[in-house]
Amino acid sequence: MLLYILKRLVTVTPVAFGVSVVCFLLVHLAPGDPLSAVLPADATQQTIDEMRSAYGFDKPLPVQYAIWLWHVLHGDLGVSIATGRPVAQEVGRAVVNSLILASVATLIGFTFGTFFGFVAGYKRNSLLDRAASALSVFGVSVPHYWLGMVLVIVFSATLGWLPPTGAGPDGSGNWRPDIEHLRYIILPTVTMAVIPMGIIARTVRALVADILGQDFVEALRAKGMSEFGVFKHVVRNAAPTALAIMGLQLGYLLGGSILIETVFAWPGTGFLLNAAIFQRDLPLLQGSILVLAMFFVALNLIVDVMQTALDPRIERA
């Protein structure tokens, strides 16, 4: 198993390298000069040139990339043009906030998704199944920023039960798991959980239906196993795929929650990315995209390793 993990780590390296190249180039493809946003409109050509060379924008792209990569490998993602703070620090704080949001949302989505999926898979074509299926189709297809706004209107504006935006009473940052902060996390996580819930419910329903139709379930009944005994086997068979889907959903939520974080003003990576794009803050943009992409690569690796550990049919070699 350890050898397998090592091998997977080796194969991940070129992927990570490729990701870094794409991250770097992508922002250079975008139109607009990063410096025009920070320099006053009447800046002299000399000032512009000085700034360009200070940020290294006057060198050819491959050299810029090599320098950037060298710094990145040393944990230095550069300095934000907009705020002048180190990118690593900005991204680090945002990642923690996003991770909190995404983990709680995935947990909610996974819990309800597997529950609905199992109920629907066990009671196929029943009223319960149809209700669960309708709910999961709704979850997958509803625009979640819209859902977020509706929830804000209902629970914050009308009922006044929950705060509409922010990560805590002091606005942002320093999230702690106390009652006050928990109140702030409810609306964004519920909004965010709707998509993974729908996807997980549909996957688990199909899985459970497929597993219940397999011969070994009849064989389990034939040797006198109780319904609960059979259920344990079904769970064990469905687990690898369900967990893989959950892992990938967590990855999507980490990076793909720009809209939700913007709607709820949640100081996470999505919020940060949004700001970086509008301010043409190149180092911040590159840094946050790179960190998010690496998260995704790492998550895929973890999911693969977990699946291999859970399903003996996957080759460990």
Added chain:
Amino acid sequence: MSATDMTHDAAVELSGLRVAFGKTQVVDGVDLRLDRGQALALIGESGSGKSVTLRSILRLFPAGRSRIEGRISAAGKDVLALDKRALADFRGGDVSMIFQEPLLAFDPVYTVGRQITESIQRHEKISAQDARARALALFERVRIPSPERRLDNYPHEMSGGMRQRAMIALALACRPQVLLADEPTTALDATVQIQVLLLLRELQRDLGLSIVIVTHDLGAAVEVADRIAVMYAGKIVEVGTARQVVRDPHHPYTIGLLRSRAEGAMDKGSRLQTIPGSPPDLANRPPGCPFAPRCFLAEDRCRREMPPVGTISPGHDVACWRTEEASAAYRAGPQPVAVEMA
């Protein structure tokens, strides 16, 4: 205990068994008796109801969608009267089953040993170590090489023959009185088939097991069974000792099955005989004998009335109007058969 003593208690007794799924009457009035320590083969083509008959002994059907009528008694229990709890104890404890495709009948994500100990611990209060020791003894009993190591194998890590041996070990784990085998050799290589059949025969003798084996392979049936019952369209058309059925068949369908075998008496250049047509639609059963449309001896009466079960000799029963003609035709040897299609 004498096997021919028909008054002695039976290992399995079905009377008037009828099983329907929706409007489809899959098993239509089966009477069958298996004495203790004997092996009975149920043969017939796909869709004849033999597997359903076998599964009804364990009531292995989803409750809502099937209807079982008649009487089923097995290992001294009235199967249809068992409540949920008693049924679960009965399954695997008194009567157990081996399946056609052992790769599919084992849970792929548990080791084979774990699945055997799970069954033992389900039925008996026994420590994990003792259960494991019993599983090991069972693996030795069914002659799986390096049994200790094989217990920790996953199903996909074993060969087909070994998997079926492991399946047999699983079925025997809780010392059942009756073993049901659903086409146990169909998924195996020819050379492995005979080993598995011989193993079943040996276990039956040594452990005093009663076996019901479902197969469409007459050769396999003759190999293990004391008695053979031939099923067609949900009914038993001929039943007798293996010798009576194979040497002295009295039902045209049995004759058709015997003649359509490739092994044995095939002369060079002769054509393999087949039974023309296909089994009837069980949802729309025609009146009369269900085999009549495909029978080379069918006459008007066959198409109107279902023939009653008649006794040819003690223990040899046939449901056919024209047993004499059928027997004569068989003894006269292979000949071109004229068939009217309905």
